[in-house]
Amino acid sequence: MRYFEMALIASPDLTSEGQEELVDKIDKLLKKKRKKTEKGEILNINDWGVRKLSYPIKKQSKGHYLFVTVQCCPDTLTELERNLKLSDEVLRFQSLRLDKEPQFETAAAEKPSEEKATEAEKKEAAEVLEAPASEGSSETAQSQQ
Numbered sequence: 001m002r003y004f005e006m007a008l009i010a011s012p013d014l015t016s017e018g019q020e021e022l023v024d025k026i027d028k029l030l031k032k033k034r035k036k037t038e039k040g041e042i043l044n045i046n047d048w049g050v051r052k053l054s055y056p057i058k059k060q061s062k063g064h065y066l067f068v069t070v071q072c073c074p075d076t077l078t079e080l081e082r083n084l085k086l087s088d089e090v091l092r093f094q095s096l097r098l099d100k101e102p103q104f105e106t107a108a109a110e111k112p113s114e115e116k117a118t119e120a121e122k123k124e125a126a127e128v129l130e131a132p133a134s135e136g137s138s139e140t141a142q143s144q145q
Helices: 016-031 074-088 103-145
Strands: 003-012 039-056 058-071 090-098
Touching: 003 016, 003 039, 003 074, 016 039, 016 058, 016 074, 058 074, 058 090, 074 090
Parallel strands: none
Antiparallel strands: 003 058, 003 090, 039 058
16 A cells, blocks of 8 residues: 545535544445455645645635545555545645655654753753853963963
8 A cells, every 4th residue: 555645625615524524424435345455544634724826726716625645555545536526615636656764743742842952951061061160260261370
């Protein structure tokens, strides 16, 4: 099974309930077993909300952007794309195959906290090193006089 990212532009009139229905529809299509192949799954959903389109699509000047990361077989993705073409809620979509396993923001969010901890430790270590150094420099200054 491969990793794919789908960019969806849905109708701007899509409510949160409508968005949940769309995601459920995608999830059901992924979990449906085909030709003895493994089932797919949704790994991550990134909701960008309603944004202005650069040009009108189906007489709509705004669209609700969703980015969905899935793991599935190419045949399952083809079936999913076919169903999205038939959906009135979806204005446009684009599917991209990812070469590597995707890394999500939750893992990246933990790293800055670790970096902050190490920065605090570095500051403490610098203060400890500066304290004896400043005492020593005043002693050398007095001995030179």
